């Protein structure tokens with residue numbers, strides 16, 4: 136790390152460094168673009184994990200988290216401004232495609248303009264929304280959300296540039312071409328899996344562009360977290376990607392535990408990993424069911440839900456709920472496992488291979504399925520990295536991005552399992568990758584289930600939990616991809632900023648570029664194969 | 675389910691009393707019974723799920739809970755073919771107009787079940803800047819099913835309550851949905867505004 140730091144210091148004399156779990160480079164905003172390019176091209180940080188907007192009352196800022204897909208190390212850099220009226224930074228949308236979306240999110244939340252971003256609209260909130268909700272001085276009552284009047288829509292977006300005299304100039308740009316025929320799909324549509332909307336421009340039957348319209352379930356979780364104590368923030372992670380409830384909980388707990396210096400008992404760690412993997416199996420099972428239902432194969436849902444129900448029974452016995460478990464907590468897990476836990480899990484593992492065989496027989500070899508999935512929605516490895524598509528979808532494109540392998544947490548480095556990486560990158564590969572992942576999850580559980588160590592399940596945690604001043608970043612593997620948590624603390628009982636990096640945002644953002652040129656009828660199969668969860672992208 | 679097993683029988687009895695206050699015509703009364711018997715046993719839901727609660731609604735349709743047993747199996751994707759709307763999930767600002775429009779598109783007689791904490795009061799997101807604090811401000815609600823998410827059994831119980839309500843209703847004359855809607859509009863200025871916009 137030291138050498139990178141020296142290298143950067145030599146190239147960017149104005150940069151200052153902040154040693155945290157991830158090295159943070161403070162850079163003036165005129166060198167932001169240059170630094171980003173240099174980090175990507177010269178230092179190999181080619182994956183933009185996220186951009187976190189922050190409001191520190193006297194200044195607004197953005198923190199960029201980068202990762203290297205070969206070294207698996209992270210680095211971050213930060214720009215800040217004291218201008219609250221017209222804050223503006225250089226856009227990096229030309230370096231990473233996904234930055235377009237990330238920057239739109241920050242614009243929506245903080246009102247920071249990104250110069251040269253090709254599409255500077257709000258992302259989640261209405262055009263007429265007053266104020267920027269994640270700013271600290273935002274008045275929570277300032278917008279009437281109960282208006283039943285249809286929201287105003289525009290087919291134009293703004294591009295901001297800095298003119299020769301240093302002033303910011305605005306140019307209007309049409310979202311669609313003048314002759315585009317735009318078909319609206321959603322937000323209430325059975326195949327968008329939630330309230331997501333695609334404005335689809337078609338030429339005959341061919342898709343030419345999709346404008347993904349989000350925000351129909353934007354619940355403002357990140358803002359809510361800022362007013363809650365750390366243990367209270369946990370339960371929101373259950374409600375973003377409700378299939379990865381355990382995994383997301385795990386991620387947030389890890390981050391808080393690391394910040395507070397809490398040691399988690401080994402028994403709890405093992406239980407957490409087993410729960411994560413059970414969730415993964417249940418989640419992928421539901422994916423098979425709903426995805427096949429989109430394709431008209433309704434029967435599959437009943438077969439796959441059978442396994443899911445079996446897992447939910449195990450969860451109910453231990454966690455007391457079928458969903459939104461709230462089981463992991465800071466310092467361990469809420470309660471010890473049920474006496475039947477081991478027996479039930481073993482029964483599940485025994486039936487799993489036969490079930491998987493059945494799914495393969497029912498669907499994978501089917502001619503219609505092959506015809507509709509193979510060679511559809513192809514995504515190359517570079518494409519996946521450009522858009523930050525992680526999880527099974529990214530791995531089906533040949534990008535090995537499994538956080539359990541790259542940044543092992545809990546007991547993942549002690550168990551044997553293979554990372555499923557496939558090269559085809561089409562819808563079929565994404566489907567198959569999930570079946571194979573179930574096998575690997577079962578393998579992990581098999582190794583652990585007989586070796587749950589005895590002991591405590593919950594470490595001693597102070598009643599009122601305060602984190603020291605600082606910031607932390609934690610990655611875990613959710614069921615749909617990389618889940619990240621960024622916490623910034625001023626030493627109090629609630630965070631100054633808590634940011635969740637969710638995989639579904641990327642999965643939805645990439646739909647546009649991988650469906651263009653395909654028939655509109657295939658939009659549902661391609662988008663469905665990415666398996667996004669709408670509340671997960673909207674937060 | 676036997677009558678005693680339900681928890682809020684006074685409510686239904688009051689409703690019946692209220693309906694019968696002005697007396698019932700024998701012929702119309704029996705016709706009512708026949709029609710309501712049919713309606714209450716084939717309530718079709720609209721597939722409407724915004725978030726977590728919606729997943730439990732999916733489980734409701736699958737083999738274990740199997741809502742087809744009760745005649746509710748045909749979840750419709752078009753509001754024009756559905757009888758009731760199971761609001762499973764959070765309703766946020768951007769969704770409000772869409773949600774209200776969906777409700778308006780349901781054919782009369784129509785019913786709404788508020789399913790889960792979010793639909794009832796905003797649930798865990800009550801203090802958020804973008805979440806509606808309960809759908810009752812937007813549409814009239816017939817049954818509330820608490821939970822986060824309610825387990826499928828609770829949902830079944832909720833829909834059963836709705837069918838009981840449908841059973842005692844007066845289809846011909848009497849208090850029907852339109853009047854109820856007018857009362858609702860009077861009480862809720864927001865809905866009145868929407869009415870104005872819809873009616874031009």
Ligand code: SF4
Nearest residue numbers: 726790791792822823
């Ligand atoms: S009530 Fe709970 S489970 Fe249902 S949508 Fe709201 S947060 Fe999700």
